[in-house]
Amino acid sequence: MLGVIENWLKGRRQRVCIRRRWSSWITVWSGVPQGSVLGPLLFLIFINDLDEGIRSHILKFADDTKVFQELRDVMDCSTLQSDLDNLVTWAEKWQMDFSVQKCKVMHVGKQKGSCSYYMGGMKLTEEEVEKDIGVWISSDMKCSQQCIQTFNKASRVVGMIKRTIRFKEVRIMISLYKTLVRPHIEYCVSAWSPYYKKDKELLEKVKVGLQK
Numbered sequence: 001m002l003g004v005i006e007n008w009l010k011g012r013r014q015r016v017c018i019r020r021r022w023s024s025w026i027t028v029w030s031g032v033p034q035g036s037v038l039g040p041l042l043f044l045i046f047i048n049d050l051d052e053g054i055r056s057h058i059l060k061f062a063d064d065t066k067v068f069q070e071l072r073d074v075m076d077c078s079t080l081q082s083d084l085d086n087l088v089t090w091a092e093k094w095q096m097d098f099s100v101q102k103c104k105v106m107h108v109g110k111q112k113g114s115c116s117y118y119m120g121g122m123k124l125t126e127e128e129v130e131k132d133i134g135v136w137i138s139s140d141m142k143c144s145q146q147c148i149q150t151f152n153k154a155s156r157v158v159g160m161i162k163r164t165i166r167f168k169e170v171r172i173m174i175s176l177y178k179t180l181v182r183p184h185i186e187y188c189v190s191a192w193s194p195y196y197k198k199d200k201e202l203l204e205k206v207k208v209g210l211q212k
Helices: 002-009 038-046 074-093 144-164 170-186 197-211
Strands: 057-061 064-068 129-132 135-138
Touching: 002 038, 064 074, 135 144, 144 170, 144 197, 170 197
Parallel strands: none
Antiparallel strands: 057 064, 129 135
């Protein structure tokens, strides 16, 4: 099996074609072919030991990594910072540097943290609301911001439909709603299902807008 993977990765070359004119071949020294089935699996194997020695909780999804810790005192803050340092050390060792500019800190709960955190000598930005895998998460764990973003996206699609579709038959409009609008409203809804009346009413306005 290792021999098969090695033969698949080594000796690869690539070139670019624009208007039937080809560039010269260049050797590919790293990475895996995009769109392959084996590529993501090899990446997961490569980062499998990322959480070794990490004392905080850690979640990995593709190339996205989250570290979280309950902070009760200064020692917990120190533990979390130590884990971030270990992640940076791992990244430097295996040449998989984190994009520190995209790394953020969020304090969840009523008590705001007083500690600052760093990666590679750069202070991490603290955020009250952050987008995570397509869903907006707020520090108070409410879904109002996600509902607003969903309403805005769905409303823009509804506006496009109303501007471009001349014959607004019921069958056609229902089909367009299910195909173009509904996916925005139902994306990951099991994770952020609204429970406030104002959020539910906001999303219901999308249907009303399409009916007018």
